[in-house]
Amino acid sequence: MIAAKSFIFKQTQQDSFNPEVNALTQNKPINTTIRFRHLSPFLDKDGILRARGRLEKSQLDYCIKHPFILDGNHPAVHLFIGQTHKDNQHSPRQHLKNILQNEYWILCVRAHIDKIIKNCYDCRRQQATGLQPEIPPLPAFKFPEDKPFPFQQTGLDLFGPFASKTAGNYNKRYGVIMTDLTTRTVHLEMCQDQSADAFKNTLRRFFARRGQPAKTVFDNSTKFTAAKKELNRHFDADVTRQFYANHQIEWTFNPAYAPHFGGVWERLIKSVKDSFYAIIGSQILTDDIFNTVLCEVEHFMNARPITTV
Structure with missing residues (x-):
């Protein structure tokens, strides 16, 4: 399951960040105008694009110290966010963001989470407000x-x-x-x-x-x-x-x-x-x-x- 997930995310990175992946593969500098330049991206031994961060010497798991870099606009990533939302009891935005950031760094994650929650049928039904009747005149x-x-x-x-x-x-x-x-x-x-x-x-x-x-x-x-x-x-x-x-x-x-x-x-x-x-x-x-x-x-x-x- 982990290998399959890594394979899928590697393919999404090839679709979304193909120039940057190719540049890192050839040990060339990446474009300074890309959105995730501040993450100091690198390729691990499996060729997966990860963020470097400042926790490299900590005792945390490798995937937490160096999360996947993903593009939220990719359809596969969008489906993954939606499934994570359902698997965690339709958790709200901040809770879902915390769960995702344990292993993944998704660009513009808040906007994509809001879109997922807005289009979630169960969340819309639970958070729906009743119709407000027309206010009658004072007696x-x-x-x-x-x-x-x-x-x-x-x-x-x-x-x-x-x-x-x-x-x-x-x-x-x-x-x-x-x-x-x-x-x-x-x-x-x-x-x-x-x-x-x-x-x-x-x-x-x-x-x-x-x-x-x-x-x-x-x-x-x-x-x-x-x-x-x-x-x-x-x-x-x-x-x-x-x-x-x-x-x-x-x-x-x-x-x-x-x-x-x-x-x-x-x-x-x-x-x-x-x-x-x-x-x-x-x-x-x-x-x-x-x-x-x-x-x-x-x-x-x-x-x-x-x-x-």
Whole structure:
């Protein structure tokens, strides 16, 4: 097998570098304008063109110290690169280049490897990207007809949990983000737990401080749908009836299993968490300090520029 491979590569050298091989055979200087002049080429005892390099006195194998010089444009070399690519689990460019250079010095090897990988069916199938659908227009509720005020159109989501310590007991606390869908203004609240009652109290605090939004968009989460069901189920209760009458909530939920519909607040949640952990590090906070840090993060978020500065 090795002898056959050497014979084939010797023939490719005769096809690609015939003047240079003839000059070296006759102990004549080769043309100074050839592409591999810097490799100090020579012919071994079998008449194969090799690169001299600077590793001649090392303990490496002879083929590593003096690799074959091959022309990547030759069809046989092109087939050899493709087969090596398949034999090594469709290795990427840099890995395949390293494998080839153990024994062969192929001129313009990167360009030929890129061509092999580009035309490889398996690689194209594995690296293929899905078709990008046409981007639809923004929903109409992001463009209110009348003069907008902050939080007129509000998106809402819950994030966490965060560790909290109260009277020596460790609890889970959650953050609730309300963002204006037009100006990206942020309001942050602490939620005691994921129950519908805790979420309803969070809404009451938000309405008392920021006013009643005309439309509220929620993630399709069980805690939000449960809050709506609880309000409907207990509609006859005096307190709930009064709350529901005073705050006519237009409940709008994103489609199920589609978090990308809430990309507006999901991106803001990442910024909130980055700022939050930058302040507290690994500390476990009390509820009072937790609320204080949320207010500081809210101030930081609302002071950010909304365009490139």
